[in-house]
Amino acid sequence: MSIDRAGNDVLVTDPESATRSLLEVTDxxxxxxxxxxxVHAVNGLSYRLQAGRMLAIVGESGSGKSVSARALLGLLPHTAQVSGSVRFDGTELVGLPEREMRRRRGADIAMVFQDPARSLNPTMRIGTQITEAVRAHSDLDRNAARDRAVELLRLVRLAAPQRRFFEYPHQLSGGMRQRVMIAIALAASPRLLVADEATTALDVTTQAQIMELLLELQQRLGMAVIMITHDLGLAASYAQDVIVMYAGRAVEYAQASTLFTRVRMPYTRALLGALPQLEREPHTLLPVIPGQPPDLSALPAGCPFRPRCDAASDDCATAPPFAEHEPGHWWACWHPAEETSQDGASR
Ligand SMILES: Nc1ncnc2c1ncn2[C@@H]1O[C@H](COP(=O)(O)OP(=O)(O)OP(=O)(O)O)[C@@H](O)[C@H]1O
Ligand SMILES: [Mg+2]
Incomplete structure (x- = not known):
């Protein structure tokens, strides 16, 4: 038994739909x-995401997290040249005409950004903004759309939704505004929600509350979520799968439980090296790794992490493939770290 978008209990009749890839990003x-x-912002990124799962994308600033997420929705400026494939539930999104993309944006994939203050219209009541989002994707009349908007405010657990409906963004706290942004994103019942640093601007307690909300929505609505974050603690606590990006590529990918205990790629290891007690440190931002990320306008051949990597050798002048080396565990490295046990000792 599960719960559908209207909140009714339903029997899942197609077990395969729960496991097949909802999103397939290839090269x-x-x-x-x-x-x-x-500027080569994304350089051959490939990953898959199953329906109903939460994937975290982590990496240093400039590693291509936001650009790759915006590419899913065709939300890049005209100067961007996009190639490769983004298949959503079997439909190719790269190269889709803007009109078709606009129809799918919100309905298939919706996005929540870091700064709700800038994303919301300061001169419009929040209820009106949500109602408009509902009407943009449905043929509900104004009254029905308003009811749905209040229902969405309830869904994102905004207290006193009937009253808040008539308020303006400046009357709400940062956490409440982010709840409103999530309500707008949910207006067309997307199957994938992309949250790009959606909790970064919030204090730690509010951050945890918004993450709990995303987790609840993911489970209740069977929605897939991509959370983009600098916060390894958040990724470890909430996501089921994690991709680590470097210089526009995926360099390591696994289920969170595997990744944080059996790190292979030296870059991920460097990220985690300073965080021996990750599970006890719920809010741990990416540490600074010595050296600079590569210049994306003059990427050297070979492994892009090579100049900063302790394990680098001449082999690394050739780019290592991003491949599945253990079941469900992918990495791109010629010199993966020894497998370590949970207490950190090498085996
Ligand atoms: N419109 C643009 N024109 C030129 N370069 C861009 C543009 N947008 C992004 N870039 C470049 O693409 C690269 C990847 O940027 P992106 O915003 O995806 O990084 P990010 O991983 O999201 O970083 P952060 O953690 O700081 O948000 C950066 O070098 C950035 O300067
Ligand atoms: Mg970003």
């Missing part, structure tokens, strides 16, 4: 061309 590449240079 995604995005570059930005100007007269002076070409």
């Amino acid at each position: 995604l590449r995005v570059y930005f061309a100007s007269a002076r240079q070409r």
Whole structure:
């Protein structure tokens, strides 16, 4: 038994639908061309996400997390050149005409950003903004759309939704505004919600509350979630799967429980190295790793982490493939770290 979007208990009749990939990203590449240079922001990113799961994408600033997420929805500026494949429930999204993309945005995949203050219209009551989002994706009349908007406010657990409906964004706290943004994102019942640093601007307690809400929605609505974060503690606590990105590529991918205990890629290890008590540190931002991320307009051949990597050798002048080396555990490295046990000792 599960619960459908209207809140009714339903029997899942198609067990395969619960396990097949909802999203398949294959060799995604995005570059930005100007007269002076070409910035290679995403360089062959591949991953899959099953329906109803939560995937965290982590990596240093500039590693291509946001650009790759925006590429899913065709939300990049005209200077962006996108290639590769993004299949959503079997439909190719790369190259889809803007009109079709607009129809699918929100309905298939919706996005929540870091700064709700800037995403909401300060001059409109929040109820009106949600009602408009509902009407944009349905043929409900105004009254029915309003009822649905109040229902959405209830769904995102905003206290006193009937009263808040008539308030303006400045009357709400940061956490409440983010709940409103999530309500807008849910207006068309998307099957995938992408939250790009959606809790970064919030204090630690509110951050945890919003993550709990995303988790609840994911489970209740059977929605897949991609959370983009600098916070390894959040990724470890909430996501089921984790991708670590470096220089526009995935460098390690596994279920969270595997990744955080059996790290292989030296870059991920460097991220985690400073965090021996990750599970006891619920809010741990990415540590600073010595050296600089590569210049994306002049990417060297080979492994992009090579200049900063203790394990690097001549082999690394050739780019290692991103491959599944153990069941469900992918990495791109010629010199993966020894497997370690949970207490950190090498085996
Ligand atoms: N419109 C653009 N024109 C040119 N370069 C861009 C544009 N948008 C992003 N980039 C570049 O693409 C690269 C990846 O940026 P992206 O925003 O995806 O990084 P990120 O991993 O989300 O970083 P952060 O953690 O800081 O949000 C960066 O080098 C960035 O400067
Ligand atoms: Mg970003």
